[in-house]
Amino acid sequence: MGRSGTNSGPAEDLLIELDRDAGVPLHRQIEASIRTSIRAGRLRTGASLPPTRTLAAGLGVSRGVVVEAYQQLVAEGYLASRSGGYTQVAASMPQVAAGAGPAAPIPRPAARRVDFGYGRTDVSHFPRAAWLRSIRTVLTTTPNDRFAYLDGRGVPELHEALCDYLNRVRGTSSAPGNVVICSGYGQGISLLIQVLVQHGARRIALEDPSSNDDARVLAAAAGLDVVGIPVGPDGVQVDALHRADADAVVLTPSHQWPTGGVLSAGARAEVIRWAKDRGAIVVEDDYDAEYRYDRSPVGAMQGLAPDQIVYCGTASKTLAPGLRLGWMVVPPRLVADVTAAKVLADRGSPVIDQLAFADFLTRGEFDRHLRRMRPVYRRRRDALLRALRTHLPDLEPAGVAAGQHVVAWLPPGLDEAAVVAAAARRGLGIHGVGPYRIAGTGPGGLIFGYAILGESAIAEGVALLAAAIREVRGS
Numbered sequence: 272m273g274r275s276g277t278n279s280g281p282a283e284d285l286l287i288e289l290d291r292d293a294g295v296p297l298h299r300q301i302e303a304s305i306r307t308s309i310r311a312g313r314l315r316t317g318a319s320l321p322p323t324r325t326l327a328a329g330l331g332v333s334r335g336v337v338v339e340a341y342q343q344l345v346a347e348g349y350l351a352s353r354s355g356g357y358t359q360v361a362a363s364m365p366q367v368a369a370g371a372g373p374a375a376p377i378p379r380p381a382a383r384r385v386d387f388g389y390g391r392t393d394v395s396h397f398p399r400a401a402w403l404r405s406i407r408t409v410l411t412t413t414p415n416d417r418f419a420y421l422d423g424r425g426v427p428e429l430h431e432a433l434c435d436y437l438n439r440v441r442g443t444s445s446a447p448g449n450v451v452i453c454s455g456y457g458q459g460i461s462l463l464i465q466v467l468v469q470h471g472a473r474r475i476a477l478e479d480p481s482s483n484d485d486a487r488v489l490a491a492a493a494g495l496d497v498v499g500i501p502v503g504p505d506g507v508q509v510d511a512l513h514r515a516d517a518d519a520v521v522l523t524p525s526h527q528w529p530t531g532g533v534l535s536a537g538a539r540a541e542v543i544r545w546a547k548d549r550g551a552i553v554v555e556d557d558y559d560a561e562y563r564y565d566r567s568p569v570g571a572m573q574g575l576a577p578d579q580i581v582y583c584g585t586a587s588k589t590l591a592p593g594l595r596l597g598w599m600v601v602p603p604r605l606v607a608d609v610t611a612a613k614v615l616a617d618r619g620s621p622v623i624d625q626l627a628f629a630d631f632l633t634r635g636e637f638d639r640h641l642r643r644m645r646p647v648y649r650r651r652r653d654a655l656l657r658a659l660r661t662h663l664p665d666l667e668p669a670g671v672a673a674g675q676h677v678v679a680w681l682p683p684g685l686d687e688a689a690v691v692a693a694a695a696r697r698g699l700g701i702h703g704v705g706p707y708r709i710a711g712t713g714p715g716g717l718i719f720g721y722a723i724l725g726e727s728a729i730a731e732g733v734a735l736l737a738a739a740i741r742e743v744r745g746s
């Protein structure tokens with residue numbers, strides 16, 4: 272079915288196929304087609320139909336034929352005439368899902384009272400007014416030819432604005448020619464893995480634990496061996512990297528995900544030495560460095576070895592994951608191949624969003640937004656630590672100085688999976704560290720995403736968790 276329109280106005284198009292040799296009057300064929308579409312749910316309740324004149328012109332029939340069809344369907348109760356001369360699918364028509372029996376009710380997840388699920392940024396603080404100004408500027412000043420296909424690497428304005436920002440704030444060593452814009456880190460790591468495979472990589476090292484829905488899955492799907500490098504309180508253990516025989520490693524050196532450690536200066540130097548000796552690539556996932564609370568800034572590793580390290584950044588933590596805006600600073604020898612992979616993936620990221628983000632960065636709005644958001648997240652982090660101290664003093668929070676989540680290690684003997692399950696029964700959503708482990712062993716821990724929770728919800732969540740832990744201890 273073509274566009275069926277919405278309540279806001281009539282649709283222009285409706286896919287109706289007429290068979291002029293069928294011996295069935297044309298108005299009956301139109302009726303039958305619309306009736307079937309309504310019954311199948313392809314035309315939804317309230318959808319506006321095209322004006323009779325428009326549909327008649329589109330079908331090459333006289334207007335009277337369409338009028339007769341609409342009138343018959345109004346009489347049968349499928350359609351309703353609306354003031355203004357429009358015709359809509361009637362509200363009372365029973366509909367079934369396309370190609371199926373009666374529509375099944377959509378299952379809803381069990382209601383949660385509090386959810387510490389990780390990966391959510393507080394998008395209610397999205398800087399709409401400032402973003403709108405940037406979009407307006409772009410739409411009023413950008414020449415038409417900029418909206419055609421462009422270089423898949425992204426728009427030059429954003430390359431420059433990002434380099435200025437990253438070199439100033441993250442200590443990267445980036446030049447506009449090395450930046451590739453992508454749809455978030457998720458796409459960036461996918462493109463990098465493709466390029467690593469093209470360059471003959473066979474094995475990739477990942478932090479253990481680390482996220483389980485991007486590099487790990489993508490690398491395995493691309494045929495790479497995945498080897499986990501254990502993570503200690505200060506990030507990845509570099510001696511294990513030496514034994515890994517890997518062609519690349521993915522690290523979160525400024526705030527290890529999920530355990531929160533910061534890779535020390537010595538360990539960074541050693542990783543870089545390892546990469547240089549082996550001709551290996553380090554992927555630096557700098558996913559949440561903008562949020563730091565009570566520690567001095569930790570610069571990006573990329574600035575120390577721009578020929579060995581691909582730096583990946585994202586707007587998902589700072590602005591909104593739904594923007595799907597990410598960026599990579601790529602060693603010069605890989606830029607062409609990463610760009611080619613990007614072009615093959617989607618022919619480049621949306622131009623208007625890129626230009627808007629460039630304008631937003633250049634006008635200092637990004638800095639202003641971060642300055643506004645840091646105290647918000649800090650207050651939530653403080654509320655979490657306070658509640659943990661009060662209700663669960665034997666849990667050991669880690670990695671608390673930055674980001675939008677905290678890991679708290681469980682005391683020995685307290686089973687992580689049992690705690691997560693008991694919490695879920697009480698309406699508390701929380702993840703354990705276990706599912707993110709590659710080797711599968713290690714102390715139990717819980718990941719508290721606090722970014723979108725108000726301070727009272729955080730306190731309630733920790734109280735629910737304390738009750739869940741009492742239950743597990745008592746059983």
Ligand SMILES: Cc1ncc(COP(=O)(O)O)c(C=O)c1O
Pocket residue numbers: 389390454455456457458482523528556558584585586587592596597
């Ligand atoms: C470790 C890590 N890296 C990167 C990201 C951001 O991914 P994306 O930019 O695809 O939204 C996340 C999001 O939760 C993450 O947990």
